[in-house]
Amino acid sequence: MDDSKRHHKATLAAQALGWIDETTKAIVPPVYFTSTYIRDTDNQYRTGYSYGRPHNPTSEHPEALLAALEGGDACLTFASGMAAATAVFLALKPGDHVVAPKIMYWGLRNWLQTHASEWGLAVEFVDGTSNDAIAAAVQPGRTKLVWIETPANPTWPVTDIAAAAAIAHAAGARLAIDSTVATPVLTRPIEFGADIVMHSATKYLNGHSDVVAGALVGAREDEFWERIAVIRTGNGAILGPLEAWLLLRGMRTLYLRVERACRSAEAVAAHFADHPRVAGVLYPGLAGHPGHAVAARQMSGGFGGMLSIRVAGGEAAAIAAAARVSLWKRATSLGGVESLIEHRASIEGPGTPAPPDLLRLSVGIEDSADLIDDLDQALASGN
Numbered sequence: 089m090d091d092s093k094r095h096h097k098a099t100l101a102a103q104a105l106g107w108i109d110e111t112t113k114a115i116v117p118p119v120y121f122t123s124t125y126i127r128d129t130d131n132q133y134r135t136g137y138s139y140g141r142p143h144n145p146t147s148e149h150p151e152a153l154l155a156a157l158e159g160g161d162a163c164l165t166f167a168s169g170m171a172a173a174t175a176v177f178l179a180l181k182p183g184d185h186v187v188a189p190k191i192m193y194w195g196l197r198n199w200l201q202t203h204a205s206e207w208g209l210a211v212e213f214v215d216g217t218s219n220d221a222i223a224a225a226v227q228p229g230r231t232k233l234v235w236i237e238t239p240a241n242p243t244w245p246v247t248d249i250a251a252a253a254a255i256a257h258a259a260g261a262r263l264a265i266d267s268t269v270a271t272p273v274l275t276r277p278i279e280f281g282a283d284i285v286m287h288s289a290t291k292y293l294n295g296h297s298d299v300v301a302g303a304l305v306g307a308r309e310d311e312f313w314e315r316i317a318v319i320r321t322g323n324g325a326i327l328g329p330l331e332a333w334l335l336l337r338g339m340r341t342l343y344l345r346v347e348r349a350c351r352s353a354e355a356v357a358a359h360f361a362d363h364p365r366v367a368g369v370l371y372p373g374l375a376g377h378p379g380h381a382v383a384a385r386q387m388s389g390g391f392g393g394m395l396s397i398r399v400a401g402g403e404a405a406a407i408a409a410a411a412r413v414s415l416w417k418r419a420t421s422l423g424g425v426e427s428l429i430e431h432r433a434s435i436e437g438p439g440t441p442a443p444p445d446l447l448r449l450s451v452g453i454e455d456s457a458d459l460i461d462d463l464d465q466a467l468a469s470g471n
């Protein structure tokens with residue numbers, strides 16, 4: 089049996105698949121800062137490398153690791169999560185019908201509402217928590233892609249991946265999933281029938297808020313996957329070698345970081361669930377969350393490091409509380425080692441599904457008691 093099947097995924101990640109440089113025996117791969125490669129004298133490119141836009145050996149390291157962690161046949165890294173996600177839609181053809189959730193990463197939702205529609209895709213937004221709504225929206229033969237995100241920004245609704253995959257496949261469509269928040273530590277969507285898994289690798293995979301990157305994992309290398317690879321090359325969307333190297337370094341600690349973030353997020357959610365200054369805690373790990381049972385089926389080891397709180401007192405009280413924290417960092421993004429707090433409606437703007445009193449929390453790896461104290465005092469000092 090090959091090592092990638094024999095060992096636990098955390099082991100594969102810690103050792104970055106155990107790669108050793110044949111020449112130097114270095115246990116950390118070098119960064120290949122090259123844009124071009126020498127041709128053989130008989131005019132061939134036997135190494136497979138010809139130019140830096142289609143391929144780079146450094147980006148192949150995190151690609152091989154992520155494919156192994158997700159249980160996919162292939163992985164491509166991209167210059168950002170958006171470059172990865174949009175490559176999937178650009179691989180469709182004008183006139184194709186797409187089903188996507190109403191609640192999803194807002195940047196991609198905006199892109200689907202504007203560019204994708206102008207380009208000729210018919211995008212239909214549905215309640216991603218309702219299997220019936222997804223089933224009613226798919227048009228057999230015309231729907232080519234069902235896109236889901238679970239748990240989804242910024243209120244953390246949960247989609248049943250296996251049900252969505254069955255609905256998509258019965259209609260002759262593929263299922264693609266933004267699994268940025270779950271990470272392969274908690275959910276491996278290909279095991280539930282997903283065809284393509286997308287990550288903003290800017291978040292947990294890299295984990296140190298110092299890289300912008302994206303990734304797609306394909307369950308199989310079929311003709312659609314080849315179209316995506318051609319789009320990455322044609323659009324020049326490959327991940328740069330330094331970012332790829334940093335991404336691989338970050339992924340070595342993915343399991344430790346995600347496990348820690350889950351435990352702390354659970355503690356934060358439990359503490360603020362009955363807090364007098366909090367009107368509600370949105371976290372799939374809480375038994376009262378509407379998606380808890382489905383999340384428990386498809387997430388193992390925890391419910392993630394992301395949650396939102398609704399501040400009693402409304403929008404002004406929420407913005408004021410975010411202004412009073414000192415440990416939590418007031419910044420957008422998620423999945424880094426440092427905890428972030430964000431008034432989500434302010435960044436998403438008109439049309440956001442984020443209630444105005446909502447603060448989104450990305451729980452990092454600090455001591456959870458410190459995080460709770462900091463937020464407690466920020467909420468308490470507003471009178």
Ligand SMILES: Cc1ncc(COP(=O)(O)O)c(C=O)c1O
Nearest residue numbers: 168169170193266268288290301
């Ligand atoms: C869930 C999710 N998907 C996709 C993206 C887009 O990723 P990137 O910023 O790397 O382009 C983000 C970024 O915030 C995100 O949170």
